[in-house]
Amino acid sequence: MVFFGHLGPTTAVFKFYEKISKKETIDYRVVLVGSILPDLIDKPIGAFLFRNTFHNSRIFGHTLLFSLLLLLIGIGRIKKNKGNRVFTLGISTSIHLILDSMQLYKGILFWPFLGFKFPERPEGNxxxxxxxxxxxxxxYYITEIVxxxxxxxFFIKLIKNKRLNEFIRNGKL
Known part of the structure; x- marks a missing residue:
């Protein structure tokens, strides 16, 4: 998946959770960033800046360790009543890992527990x-279209209900 294949399903999962839990404390701006955060970190590093070092565009951000650290920091912040944004970020990055089928790439998912070197993925360009x-x-293209x-x-709904500015200010959908 590239872009919308992460943004759309992750937003839908959080909206479903929001509906069944009747909680309105989700900042969807954080959901959107978290849904693509592993790629925002790894693509520049692994595919461009250090391509000859890693030979892989799925590295640190695509590890379970990265998502777990965000979740643990988020839990700590929730316990201190400092909000749930970091926890939301951790859940969003975890969904990214699921959507990227990272369970098929155990050397990346469980880094550094299975070794400190990332496996090479011969991706070419x-x-x-x-x-x-x-x-x-x-x-690929069906998940992007969906x-x-x-x-x-959600965007049309925000425009139609004249709530785009509210979304920009506080992340409410």
């Missing part, structure tokens, strides 16, 4: 490969 998959692989539809649904 990451950007070119991603574009090719978006155009030819249904598992994610886009979910995000557009």
């Amino acid at each position: 990451w950007a070119e490969g991603t574009l090719q998959r978006l155009l030819t692989d249904p598992s 994610g886009f539809i979910i995000i557009m649904y």
Whole structure:
């Protein structure tokens, strides 16, 4: 998945949780950032800056350790009544790992517990490969289309209900 395939499903999961729990304390700006945070960290480092070092565009942000650290920090902040944003970030990054099927890449997911070196993933040109998959692989383009539809649904709802500024100010959907 690239972009909307993370944003849409993660937002939908949190909206579903919000509906069944009847809690309105979710900052969806944090959800959106968290849903792509592993890629925001790893793509520049692994695919561009240190490509010849890592040979992999899924590194630190795609580890269970990264998500668990965010979750533990978030739990600590919740216990101190400092809000749930970091915890929300941790849940969002965990959903990212699920959507990227990181359980198939145990050397990355369980880093550094299975070794300190990240496994190499012969990706070739990451950007070119991603574009090719978006155009030819249904598992890629369908999730992107579904994610886009979910995000557009919420965006149109915000516009229609004149609540876009409220979303920008406090993250409420």
